[in-house]
Amino acid sequence: MMSHENETNDKLRRTIEQLSDQIIRSKEDEERVLGEFSQMNNELVTLQRKLAKNNVSLEAAREEAVAAGESKSSFIAVISHDFRTPLNGILGMAELLQLSPLSEEQRNSVDVIQEAAKLLLKLIQDLLDMSKLEAKQLKLEIGEVDLQSILKYIVRLLEPKIQKNGNELIIDCDPRISSILQGDSTRITQVLINLIQNANKFTLQGSVRIRAKLINDNERAQRIRFEVEDTGIGIAEEDLQNLFRPYAQTERGRAKEYEGTGLGLSICKSLVLLMDGDIGVHSIEGKGSTFWFELLLEKTATNQADASPDTASSDSQSLETVPEASLPILLADDNVINRQVVLMQLKKLGITEVDSVTNGEEAVAAYLSKKYSLILMDNMMPIMDGLEATRKIRAMEQDEMRHAIPIIAMTGNVLDGEKDKCLAAGMNDFIGKPFTLEALSKVIQKWQNTSEHREILNMSIVNEIAELNSEGDQTLLEMLLDMYRSETPGKIEVLRRHIVSGDHLAAAEVAHDLKSGSLSLGIEYCSTLFARIEQLAKQGETIKAEPLLDQLMPAYKEACSALEKVI
Numbered sequence: 001m002m003s004h005e006n007e008t009n010d011k012l013r014r015t016i017e018q019l020s021d022q023i024i025r026s027k028e029d030e031e032r033v034l035g036e037f038s039q040m041n042n043e044l045v046t047l048q049r050k051l052a053k054n055n056v057s058l059e060a061a062r063e064e065a066v067a068a069g070e071s072k073s074s075f076i077a078v079i080s081h082d083f084r085t086p087l088n089g090i091l092g093m094a095e096l097l098q099l100s101p102l103s104e105e106q107r108n109s110v111d112v113i114q115e116a117a118k119l120l121l122k123l124i125q126d127l128l129d130m131s132k133l134e135a136k137q138l139k140l141e142i143g144e145v146d147l148q149s150i151l152k153y154i155v156r157l158l159e160p161k162i163q164k165n166g167n168e169l170i171i172d173c174d175p176r177i178s179s180i181l182q183g184d185s186t187r188i189t190q191v192l193i194n195l196i197q198n199a200n201k202f203t204l205q206g207s208v209r210i211r212a213k214l215i216n217d218n219e220r221a222q223r224i225r226f227e228v229e230d231t232g233i234g235i236a237e238e239d240l241q242n243l244f245r246p247y248a249q250t251e252r253g254r255a256k257e258y259e260g261t262g263l264g265l266s267i268c269k270s271l272v273l274l275m276d277g278d279i280g281v282h283s284i285e286g287k288g289s290t291f292w293f294e295l296l297l298e299k300t301a302t303n304q305a306d307a308s309p310d311t312a313s314s315d316s317q318s319l320e321t322v323p324e325a326s327l328p329i330l331l332a333d334d335n336v337i338n339r340q341v342v343l344m345q346l347k348k349l350g351i352t353e354v355d356s357v358t359n360g361e362e363a364v365a366a367y368l369s370k371k372y373s374l375i376l377m378d379n380m381m382p383i384m385d386g387l388e389a390t391r392k393i394r395a396m397e398q399d400e401m402r403h404a405i406p407i408i409a410m411t412g413n414v415l416d417g418e419k420d421k422c423l424a425a426g427m428n429d430f431i432g433k434p435f436t437l438e439a440l441s442k443v444i445q446k447w448q449n450t451s452e453h454r455e456i457l458n459m460s461i462v463n464e465i466a467e468l469n470s471e472g473d474q475t476l477l478e479m480l481l482d483m484y485r486s487e488t489p490g491k492i493e494v495l496r497r498h499i500v501s502g503d504h505l506a507a508a509e510v511a512h513d514l515k516s517g518s519l520s521l522g523i524e525y526c527s528t529l530f531a532r533i534e535q536l537a538k539q540g541e542t543i544k545a546e547p548l549l550d551q552l553m554p555a556y557k558e559a560c561s562a563l564e565k566v567i
Contacts, residue, residue: 084412088434092341181297203232235283328353332363360389394426406447461522508537
C-alpha cells in the first residue's frame with residue numbers, strides 16, 4: 001500500500017517538477033522573446049530616427065539642388081545678357097562700318113572684328129545650349145521644314161569660309177524628299193552647320209560634301225539621312241568612342257590650330273536625340289570623316305513646293321530704309337554703347353526722330369509726356385526693368401483709353417521662356433541681341449504706325465447706319481451702340497477666360513461673335529483684333545493670342561468714345 005502511495009507521490013512530484021521546468025523555460029523563453037522584441041524595437045526606433053534624419057538631409061539636398069538649378073539659370077540669363085549686350089555693340093558697329101566707304105585694308109580689319117565677335121557669340125550660344133540640354137529645358141519648335149531652303153541658306157552662309165580653306169562645298173539632295181516636312185527647322189540647321197564647320201576646320205585643299213538621302217517613305221512621314229563628308233585629317237579609332245562627349249576633344253582637336261570648346265559635337269548628339277533621331281561617324285585617319293544623322297520627319301497636309309522659310313530670302317533682299325513715321329521712336333536701354341549703336345542703326349534706316357532713356361522709369365515718364373510711334377525696350381535695366389515698365393504702360397492705356405503703342409523687347413537673354421515673359425508683360429514683339437540692321441528694319445516696319453494710322457471706325461458703315469430711320473427718340477446708331485456696350489465687356493471677359501484656359505475652340509467661337517458684332521457697327525480696329533484672336537485660336541495658338549487681350553478693352557472704350565462723337 002505504502003509502495004503504491006510512494007509511487008504515486010513520485011509521479012506527482014516528477015509531474016510537478018516537469019511543469020515547474022516547463023514554466024521556468026516558458027518564462028525564460030518569454031523573457032528572451034521580450035528581450036529580442038525590445039532590442040528589435042530599439043533598433044526600429046534607431047532606424048526610424050536615421051530615416052527621419054536622412055529624409056531631412058535628402059529634402060535639404062533636394063532644396064539645395066533646386067536652388068542651385070535656379071541660381072544656375074539666373075546666372076546663365078545674366079551672363080547671356082551681359083555678353084550679348086556688348087557683342088550687339090561690336091557687331092552692330094562693324095555692320096555699319098561695312099556699309100561705309102572703306103579701303104581694302106580697313107574692310108579686312110572690320111572683317112576680322114566681325115569674325116571674332118561671331119566666334120565669341122557662337123561659344124556663348126554653345127554654352128547656353130549645353131546648359132539647357134543638361135537641365136532638359138530645351139524645347140523643340142515644330143514647324144515647316146523646307147530642306148532645299150535650308151541647304152541654300154547654309155551654302156550662302158558657309159561657302160565663303162569653306163573656300164578660304166581651299167575646300168569645295170558639294171550638295172547632294174535626294175529629289176524624292178518632300179519639299180515641305182514637319183520638324184524643328186532651326187535645330188536641324190544648327191546640327192548641319194556645326195557638322196559642316198567641324199568638317200571644314202579639319203580639311204584643307206579638299207572638299208566638304210553634304211548629302212540628304214531618303215531612307216524610308218510612307219504616307220505619314222519620311223526618314224531622312226544627312227551626311228557631312230570631308231577629305232580632311234580623319235579621326236583615330238581610339239578617339240571615336242569619346243567624340244560626342246561634352247568638352248571632349250580628340251588629339252587632333254587639342255592641336256593649337258584646331259582650338260575649340262569641345263561642345264559642338266556633343267550638342268549635335270543631344271539635339272538629334274531630342275528629335276528622336278540617331279547620329280554617328282565613320283572615319284579613317286588621314287583620309288577623312290563622314291558624320292551622319294537620321295531623322296523621321298512627318299509630312300504636311302499641304303506640300304507646297306513654293307513655300308520657303310525666312311532664311312531662304314534673308315540674304316538676297318537688299319536693305320531698305322524704313323518710311324519715317326510722323327511720331328518719333330522711344331529707345332530705352334541702360335547701356336550707353338548699345339544706345340549709340342541702335343541710334344546709328346536707326347539713322348541708317350532713315351529714322352532720325354528718336355528719344356532715348358536709360359531705364360524703365362524714364363521710359364514710362366517719356367511715354368506720359370510725349371506721343372511715340374513705338375518703343376524699343378531693353379528688358380534688363382536698373383531702377384525699373386523693361387517688363388515692369390511695359391506693364392505700367394499697358395495699365396495706363398487701359399485706364400485712360402490711350403492708344404496701344406507697339407513695344408518691342410530688345411534683350412540679350414535668349415533663354416527659352418524669355419519671349420513668353422515679354423509677351424505676357426504686354427510687349428508686342430521680341431528681338432534678341434545681337435541683331436542685324438535687317439532684323440531691326442523688319443521688326444520696325446512690322447509695328448511702326450500701327451497705333452497712329454489704324455482705322456478705329458469704318459465711317460462708310462457708320463454713315464450708312466446713321467442714315468437709317470428708327471422709331472422713338474433714339475437713332476438706330478444709338479440703339480446699336482447701347483447694345484454693343486451692354487454685351488461686349490462680358491464677352492471680352494469670357495474670351496479672356498477661354499484664351500487663358502487654352503480652350504481654343506470656345507475662344508474662336510466667342511472671338512468670331514465679337515468680330516462680327518464689331519464689324520456690323522463699323523468698329524474696324526476692334527474687329528481686326530478679334531479676327532486675329534479668332535485665327536490664332538483656330539490654329540490652337542491660344543498662348544500667342546494672350547498678348548492681344550490687353551489691347552481689347554482700351555480699343556473697345558476708344559471705339560465707343562469715337563462713336564459717341566459721331567452721334
